[in-house]
Amino acid sequence: MAYSDKVIDHYQNPKNVGTLDKSKQNVGTGLVGAPECGDVMRLQIEVDEASGLIMDAKFKTFGCGSAIASSSLATEWLKGKTVDQALAIDNMDIVEELNLPPVKIHCSVLAEDAIKAAINDYRVKNGMPELVEEKAH
Amino acid sequence: MNLNLPVYLDNNATTPMDPRVLEAMLPYFVEKFGNAASRNHSFGWVAEEAVDYGREQVAKLINADPKEIIFTSGATEGDNLAIKGVFEMYASKGNHIITCTTEHKAVLDTCKHIEKIGGRVTYLQVQADGLIDLTELEAAITPETILISIMYGNNEIGVIQPVREISKIARKHGVLFFTDATQAVGKIPVDVQADGIDLMAFSGHKMYGPKGVGALYVRRKNPRVKVTAQMDGGGHERGMRSGTLNVPGIVGFGKACELCMNEMESEAKRLSAMRDRLENGLMVLEETYVNGNREHRLPHTANISFKYVEGEGLMMGFNKNIALSSGSACTSASLEPSYVLKALGLGDDLAHSSLRFGLGRFTTDEQIDYTINAVKETVLKLREMSPLWEMYKEGVDIDAIEWAHH
Numbered sequence: 001m002a003y004s005d006k007v008i009d010h011y012q013n014p015k016n017v018g019t020l021d022k023s024k025q026n027v028g029t030g031l032v033g034a035p036e037c038g039d040v041m042r043l044q045i046e047v048d049e050a051s052g053l054i055m056d057a058k059f060k061t062f063g064c065g066s067a068i069a070s071s072s073l074a075t076e077w078l079k080g081k082t083v084d085q086a087l088a089i090d091n092m093d094i095v096e097e098l099n100l101p102p103v104k105i106h107c108s109v110l111a112e113d114a115i116k117a118a119i120n121d122y123r124v125k126n127g128m129p130e131l132v133e134e135k136a137h
Numbered sequence: 138m139n140l141n142l143p144v145y146l147d148n149n150a151t152t153p154m155d156p157r158v159l160e161a162m163l164p165y166f167v168e169k170f171g172n173a174a175s176r177n178h179s180f181g182w183v184a185e186e187a188v189d190y191g192r193e194q195v196a197k198l199i200n201a202d203p204k205e206i207i208f209t210s211g212a213t214e215g216d217n218l219a220i221k222g223v224f225e226m227y228a229s230k231g232n233h234i235i236t237c238t239t240e241h242k243a244v245l246d247t248c249k250h251i252e253k254i255g256g257r258v259t260y261l262q263v264q265a266d267g268l269i270d271l272t273e274l275e276a277a278i279t280p281e282t283i284l285i286s287i288m289y290g291n292n293e294i295g296v297i298q299p300v301r302e303i304s305k306i307a308r309k310h311g312v313l314f315f316t317d318a319t320q321a322v323g324k325i326p327v328d329v330q331a332d333g334i335d336l337m338a339f340s341g342h343k344m345y346g347p348k349g350v351g352a353l354y355v356r357r358k359n360p361r362v363k364v365t366a367q368m369d370g371g372g373h374e375r376g377m378r379s380g381t382l383n384v385p386g387i388v389g390f391g392k393a394c395e396l397c398m399n400e401m402e403s404e405a406k407r408l409s410a411m412r413d414r415l416e417n418g419l420m421v422l423e424e425t426y427v428n429g430n431r432e433h434r435l436p437h438t439a440n441i442s443f444k445y446v447e448g449e450g451l452m453m454g455f456n457k458n459i460a461l462s463s464g465s466a467c468t469s470a471s472l473e474p475s476y477v478l479k480a481l482g483l484g485d486d487l488a489h490s491s492l493r494f495g496l497g498r499f500t501t502d503e504q505i506d507y508t509i510n511a512v513k514e515t516v517l518k519l520r521e522m523s524p525l526w527e528m529y530k531e532g533v534d535i536d537a538i539e540w541a542h543h
Contacts, residue, residue, distance in 0.1 A: 003453065011453055017522050034540030035486035035525060038447050038474065042524035060524040064449040068522065 003065055004099035010069035015076050018058040020044040028122025030114040039063035039107065041071050043114035045078055045086070047122060054078050054086060059114075066104040070094050070111035083119055087131070144504040146461040148343075148497030149292050149320060149438060154389070155345040155498065161392040162347065165385035173382045174373060184384045191391030198394040199337070200328040201354050207374045208387055211351040212319040215338025216243040218353055218378065219315045222364025223284045223336070224251055227313070231281030235312075237261040237269050238480040239296075240288050244317055248286070257281070265482050266430035267296035271306065278310045289318035289327065289337075293477040293493055294429030295438025297321065304333025313362060319343050319351075323397035324435055325405060329354055335362050341386065345498055346393030350386030353378075400498075408496050409436035411505050415494060416441065418509035422516055424529070428478055428491060437496040440478070442487045443512075445526040446519045451492065454515030459508055462493050486525075486535075 003011070022029045026047045033039040040063065046056040057075040061068045073094055078086050094100070094108035120130050145153070165187060173188045175181025189203070196203040209215045220234065236248055238260050248258045259277045261269050269287060278285075285307050290297045300316060307314035315336040321327050322337075323344030329337060340351035355377065356362045363377075370379030397404075416427060416439050424444035443451060448463030463475070474488035483491075492512070496505075520526040528535055 008453075011450075014522060019527065031524065031538075032541060035489070035535060036484065036540070038449075038485075038489040040524055040540075060522055060527060062445060062450075062523045062525045063447050065453040067447075068450060 006098050007065055007069040007100070010072040010098070011065040014059075014068060014072040016056075016058050016072065016079075017060060019060065020046050020056065020058050025125055026122070028118040028120070028125065030117025030119075030121060032113045032117050033063070033067075033110050035062065039067045039110055041067065041110050041114040043071060043074060043111070043118045045083075045118045045122060047083060052082050054081050054083065063107065063110075064104070066098065066100055066107040067110065069098050070100075070107045071114065073097060074111045074115055078115065083122065086115060087119060089115055140503040140507055141501065142458050142507075144459045144500075144508055146459060146494045146496060146500065146504075146508065148500075149295075149493065149495035150462060151342045151348065152345045152497050153499060154342075154347055155393065155396055157396060158346055158389045158392045162385045162389040165388050169384075171384070173384055174371065184382075187384055187388050188382055191387040194391035194395045194398075195352055198327075198398045199322060199339075199354060200330050202357060204375070205329075205354055205357050207353040207355055207377050208382060208390075209338070209351045209353050209378060210349055210383070211342070212241075212317060212338045212340035213243040214378075215340070215351050215353040216241070216317055217247050218364055218367050219336045219338055219355075220244065220247045220251065220284065220286060221367055222377070223313060223315065223362075224254075224256055225365035226363050227283040231279075231283045232256045233259070233279055233281040234284045234286060235259045235261065235274065235277050235282060236286040237263055237288075239263050239267060239291055239293075239477045240286070241292060241317055241319070244286055244288070261287075263480050267291060267294050267428075267477075267481055268430055268433065269298060269303075271299065271302050274303065275306050275310075278306070278312060282310065282312050284313050284315055286315045286317070289316045289321035290325070290435040290438075291429070291477065292320050293475060294440040294481070295320070295435035296429040297325070297433045297435060299433075300332050300334070304335075307335075308333060313360075320435055320438070323394065323401065324437060326401070329356070335360070336364070341390035341393055344393050344397050347386050347389040350383050350390045352390070404498060405436040408500070411500060411502065412436060412439050412494070412496055414502075415439060415496075415505050415509060418505075419443075419512060422513060425516075426487070428481060428483065439494040439496075440491055441494070442478075442483065442491040443516045444487060444490055445523045445529055446516050447489050448491055450519060451490075451512075451515055454518065455508075455511040459511055461495065463491055 031042045041061045043059045048055040057078040059071040061071045091108035091112040171180030171184035173184040192203040313335045322339040335356045337354040342348040426442045428440040478488040
């Protein structure tokens, strides 16, 4: 199975690899997946409190090229969005952008889960109720 | 010498054909195209002569009599014919077969089929180094046991089972011993007499011969072994495998066996030295483990886990220039980690982090150096990107985390 050019590009030049200070009030961290499943993603957002915009996003991923590309793309999309806009990112948008084949759709699902987990962490830290997932995967 | 790219290190999946094999085969497509079963004209005689010669070359490599060689389409057919054929032929004696969990799918799935049609199968666990426990093997034998099916050398980790000890146990209890020797024949000395083997499957394309041809060795003396044919028809191959013989394939297979016979010793030395260099070059990385017994091992195989890096992601870092596989090629299309590595007791995480290096006749030192550098570079790059590596470095106990399983 050949990877799409976009997956290869994200794999070779991943955007926003790194770690934000998770102890900061305005940083939300999502850690999803499991080593046994061959995929673990950690995605972090840093929210500018004045504007409510996500000013930085970082990831680290253990997984295949599609998992790395999905999380790299997700961090790119997150930057500059409001938290509510970020919540609207759907895994199928990632599938489309990266041309993921059916066997790799779970990578995009994981990226969406990572975004939601990071946002929830941010919400809980800032006294907001946790969002309950509507979609069952 | 110059570096040849891409580097092919998936010789356990298939080997390139040796040009000398192709040369031997070529006349048998157009010019000498006869059916070896045509008894009444020269076209048939020429083909028959070629098949006889091929049969001798194959038999010689494993110290068998040419009459004990049944040509098949490959090792999968050989595995099926041996197990199903013995099960049917010896039904009056019993219905129990003993095998182990690290066998090739062609053996395991055939055994599953046997269970569906009323047989009983014991799947022996292997030890952490991939070897079976001989005491457990002997303890599993019952009066109903008709066959022990244990592979010679493993396709994923290269571990060589104690074949001679297994055959002694089988003899002692009057049980037949079948071995899938696909990865071993042509790579290390395999001698059906000294090894006490009753049935043995192997294949042309794993030893620089053509695809689509293989053999099942069926012992004719002490004891005389028979298998029920699984393919009915013209009664070829002493009635055990009907179907017009693949003459060019058999010619090529025979030539491949002859070349292995002559070159195996020096080749094994060269390959194991290269393999060791590859392993030593990669083991300088932290948290890197060789899977399987390192002493009882095929010379051309190395299976290595790079902890905290996922195998498929790792391969992507160099798969433009290096061809290898994680797990076996038959299962790498699925997302499940290798069942062989899991059978060794490796956690799913380590099994997900493994690569299989299969060296071969045409692998060069330059290619090994290139591979060491490329793999090292990619592992380091991906670890910088791995949350698990970061946790490990910070001293977080990854096993203590409650992971959400999908």
